[in-house]
Amino acid sequence: MNDQVLRRYVRDDRLVDFPARWTRKLAVLGHVSLRTFVPGERYDEKTVEERLVPWCAGGPVDHVALRRYLVDVGYLTRADGEYWMTGPALS
Secondary structure: OHHHHHHHHEOOOOEOOOOOOHHHHHHHHHHHHHHHOOOOOEEEHHHHHHHHHHHHOOOOOOHHHHHHHHHHOOOEEEEOOEEEEOOOOOO
């Protein structure tokens, strides 16, 4: 299912649509996190934004919302102004 979902919502490492269903949303967010962040590395907010902006170019969601989604579902963790990957592969 994930391949079908990703073909529907992601093209050329860019979000062309954003799913409403949670299972699809988790698949898309997992793909974004795995393609954007490296486990064990820590990032400041500016770097996170720079890495997420290309995913959102002309798309349905902005980089701030995308960052919030990634934190809300636990794929990124934030503390003391730093972010690091905590899922999906790490959960």
